[in-house]
Amino acid sequence: MSNIIPKTVQAAQHAVLGSKGDKIADMEKNTRTPTDNDRLTSDFGVRQSNTDDWLRVVSNDHTGPSLLEDPFAREKIHRFDHERIPERVVHARGAGAFGTFRVLESAEDLTFAPVLTDTSRETPVFIRFSTVLGSRGSADTVRDVRGFAVKFYTQEGNWDIVGNDIPVFFIQDAMKFPDVIHAGKPEPHNEVPQASSGHNNFWDFQFLHPEATHMFMWAMSDRGIPRSYRMMQGFGVNTFTLINKEGKRSFVKFHFTPELGVHSLVWDEALKLAGQDPDFHRKDLWEAIENGVYPKWKFGVQVVKEEDEHKFDFDILDATKVWPEDLIPVRYFGELELNRNPDEFYTQIEQAAFCTSHIVPGIGFSDDPLLQGRNFSYFDTQLSRLGVNWQELPVNRPVCPVMNFNRDGAMRHTIDKSTVNYWPNRLQAVKPASHEEGGYVEYAAKIEGIKARARSSKFKEFHNQAQLFWNSMSQVERNHIANAFAFELDHCSDPVVYKRMAERIAEIDLGLAQQVAEMVGADIPTKAGRENHGKKAPGLSQFDFPPVKPTIASRRVAIIIADGYDPVAFNAVRTSVLASKAIPMIIAPKRSTITAEGGKHSIFPHHHLEGFRSTMVDAVFVPGGKESIATLSKNGRAIHWIREAFGHLKTIAATGEGVDLLQLAFQLPSIQLSSNEEAVESYGVVTQRNVKPENFSETVEIAKEAKGFLDKFYYSSAQHRNWARELDGLNAMVAY
Numbered sequence: 031m032s033n034i035i036p037k038t039v040q041a042a043q044h045a046v047l048g049s050k051g052d053k054i055a056d057m058e059k060n061t062r063t064p065t066d067n068d069r070l071t072s073d074f075g076v077r078q079s080n081t082d083d084w085l086r087v088v089s090n091d092h093t094g095p096s097l098l099e100d101p102f103a104r105e106k107i108h109r110f111d112h113e114r115i116p117e118r119v120v121h122a123r124g125a126g127a128f129g130t131f132r133v134l135e136s137a138e139d140l141t142f143a144p145v146l147t148d149t150s151r152e153t154p155v156f157i158r159f160s161t162v163l164g165s166r167g168s169a170d171t172v173r174d175v176r177g178f179a180v181k182f183y184t185q186e187g188n189w190d191i192v193g194n195d196i197p198v199f200f201i202q203d204a205m206k207f208p209d210v211i212h213a214g215k216p217e218p219h220n221e222v223p224q225a226s227s228g229h230n231n232f233w234d235f236q237f238l239h240p241e242a243t244h245m246f247m248w249a250m251s252d253r254g255i256p257r258s259y260r261m262m263q264g265f266g267v268n269t270f271t272l273i274n275k276e277g278k279r280s281f282v283k284f285h286f287t288p289e290l291g292v293h294s295l296v297w298d299e300a301l302k303l304a305g306q307d308p309d310f311h312r313k314d315l316w317e318a319i320e321n322g323v324y325p326k327w328k329f330g331v332q333v334v335k336e337e338d339e340h341k342f343d344f345d346i347l348d349a350t351k352v353w354p355e356d357l358i359p360v361r362y363f364g365e366l367e368l369n370r371n372p373d374e375f376y377t378q379i380e381q382a383a384f385c386t387s388h389i390v391p392g393i394g395f396s397d398d399p400l401l402q403g404r405n406f407s408y409f410d411t412q413l414s415r416l417g418v419n420w421q422e423l424p425v426n427r428p429v430c431p432v433m434n435f436n437r438d439g440a441m442r443h444t445i446d447k448s449t450v451n452y453w454p455n456r457l458q459a460v461k462p463a464s465h466e467e468g469g470y471v472e473y474a475a476k477i478e479g480i481k482a483r484a485r486s487s488k489f490k491e492f493h494n495q496a497q498l499f500w501n502s503m504s505q506v507e508r509n510h511i512a513n514a515f516a517f518e519l520d521h522c523s524d525p526v527v528y529k530r531m532a533e534r535i536a537e538i539d540l541g542l543a544q545q546v547a548e549m550v551g552a553d554i555p556t557k558a559g560r561e562n563h564g565k566k567a568p569g570l571s572q573f574d575f576p577p578v579k580p581t582i583a584s585r586r587v588a589i590i591i592a593d594g595y596d597p598v599a600f601n602a603v604r605t606s607v608l609a610s611k612a613i614p615m616i617i618a619p620k621r622s623t624i625t626a627e628g629g630k631h632s633i634f635p636h637h638h639l640e641g642f643r644s645t646m647v648d649a650v651f652v653p654g655g656k657e658s659i660a661t662l663s664k665n666g667r668a669i670h671w672i673r674e675a676f677g678h679l680k681t682i683a684a685t686g687e688g689v690d691l692l693q694l695a696f697q698l699p700s701i702q703l704s705s706n707e708e709a710v711e712s713y714g715v716v717t718q719r720n721v722k723p724e725n726f727s728e729t730v731e732i733a734k735e736a737k738g739f740l741d742k743f744y745y746s747s748a749q750h751r752n753w754a755r756e757l758d759g760l761n762a763m764v765a766y
């Protein structure tokens with residue numbers, strides 16, 4: 031696939047970022063790149079003449095036994111035998127990238143941490159996105175929570191926000207984590223299902239553990255199937271604190287909001303992608319960064335002053351609750367950009383290790399009982415996954431100096447030159463830092479209470495925010511939640527599980543419960559389990575997060591052609607898609623040269639119709655060309671492509687005879703198609719029957735009222751999906 035930004039420009043950008051950010055330069059120390067002069071050597075530097083044949087007793091007519099003596103063969107096999115480390119106990123599957131964080135407006139009224147106050151700084155960051163339940167080899171598009179873990183390599187040490195794409199969690203107390211994860215992971219007797227919450231144990235636990243009620247609503251919403259890591263929000267989830275230079279402390283929640291808006295797949299698409307392209311999200315992130323369309327997020331905090339801690343009807347330390355944005359708006363003051371793909375997956379992504387306990391002066395914890403337990407768990411789990419010296423690994427080590435008396439352990443790399451390795455010492459070597467010297471000083475918080483295995487009273491309310499979430503959903507999102515429950519509970523074979531869940535859902539909304547119960551064969555509830563308070567809040571529906579401005583940048587646009595395609599429309603759209611920083615994907619019945627009408631132009635397509643499916647693109651364009659459309663009209667896969675894109679609510683455009691192919695594929699009278707030189711948009715289907723070269727203007731106006739074919743095509747594509755198509759039931763009338 032062609033790159034939009036040439037490699038040379040990217041290399042120059044990386045060089046600049048590297049010199050500013052230090053982390054890239056820092057990792058260079060551990061990198062090696064093969065040159066023409068390099069020859070294969072053993073791990074100890076001896077050049078090797080043959081790494082294909084084990085040393086053995088051999089003659090022309092007889093292959094005898096292999097010799098244990100061969101050190102090179104043994105080294106090669108022995109290294110291979112030990113290539114794997116344990117995968118993460120949760121969030122095993124993920125992908126990541128490097129980038130930068132900038133503060134646009136100082137937050138010095140809240141904190142003295144320079145990473146959040148110094149507007150001249152560019153802090154290098156590393157992010158790993160992940161799914162929670164699946165194993166390392168599972169698919170990207172399964173229904174699950176997504177991890178959103180950010181490591182800030184600040185001059186004061188590493189700061190990790192180990193967050194998710196959903197702002198709440200299933201449990202309030204970290205001690206429940208093994209239970210919620212055991213219940214969600216594959217069942218113990220048969221290791222089924224992989225990477226899915228659609229099974230008895232998951233829903234059994236959800237019912238028996240009412241504090242999960244709010245979170246399972248989020249997980250069943252479209253948040254559980256993001257279109258891209260680049261189109262997800264990131265939340266710190268837990269409550270942290272910020273301390274300013276006057277020593278005043280505030281409670282905060284961290285937010286990252288994507289510039290491209292928050293978008294999801296549709297469920298049928300997610301299911302198919304899990305087989306058709308299990309690496310869909312991983313590739314999407316890689317491709318965007320390679321093409322220079324760098325993903326960006328606004329960074330902000332919600333703030334509760336210390337004196338207001340008890341002002342709300344929920345406990346601000348309860349991770350199963352959001353801080354509703356009408357009560358506590360997000361204050362945005364930073365920007366995060368990802369601009370560099372890893373050089374090697376294993377060393378930079380797989381060995382990356384995050385810890386909620388990694389904070390820097392000016393930032394503190396709260397007594398959030400989930401956070402308190404997490405602060406133990408991450409450090410501990412890294413010991414079994416990576417070993418005690420994991421903080422020395424290139425991706426994990428800070429960019430600022432590290433000096434202390436922690437010593438030894440397996441695989442120690444640092445060589446400490448000193449005659450003392452303890453404090454205090456007679457040489458006054460490596461003194462602790464005072465507050466003025468940047469030493470971390472804990473906030474002197476007053477604590478009262480009795481020692482007990484208990485939580486304070488507000489933690490015991492579990493339904494208000496589940497209803498708040500449901501009430502705040504758009505109609506489309508509500509339909510998707512109902513369908514998600516119906517799918518998941520259909521996969522539960524034990525009637526106890528799905529019957530009880532119908533009762534639990536009736537405590538949120540009776541209509542939803544009735545709809546789900548009917549689908550899954552549970553008793554249909556007749557009475558709401560509790561009254562709905564009717565409240566809504568902003569920032570819960572994805573529709574509250576459109577892109578900053580309508581854009582098709584980084585979106586994949588399929589152009590479907592066969593021999594005899596219209597070269598004018600084809601070239602104009604392809605060039606314009608590229609100029610809009612989107613990615614044209616040329617798809618034909620075969621991946622061999624395709625010749626245009628008139629025989630003067632030809633093109634080598636990116637893929638053929640069987641090899642690449644409509645699920646992998648965001649929008650489709652079919653140029654005219656009599657012969658091309660005659661061929662495609664007889665090709666079942668081509669027709670299915672169009673129908674499937676229609677079913678998944680994607681924008682579909684056609685010019686010339688291409689309009690006939692759409693007509694054939696949909697056969698829906700309610701879709702209006704152009705019959706003349708006018709561009710027509712109808713339910714996200716954009717057509718223009720008679721086109722001339724001047725119809726493809728170079729400047730495209732992506733606006734609702736725009737008149738031109740490309741303007742309409744791009745505006746519709748920039749809306750992500752055509753929801754009216756689903757609301758009016760049109761997609762349900764087409765077989766896909």
Ligand code: HEM
Nearest residue numbers: 118121158177178179192193194199204207267403407411
């Ligand atoms: C607010 C709730 C939570 C969030 C947002 C969260 C988020 C995450 C994320 C994003 C990762 C993946 C990190 C990476 O990419 O390497 C992760 C891993 C992990 N989490 Fe959590 N988690 C939560 C709760 C918990 C709790 C309560 C525990 C245990 C008490 C826990 C234990 C772990 C462990 C052991 C890993 C694997 C870490 C590794 O092997 O590197 N998490 N979590």
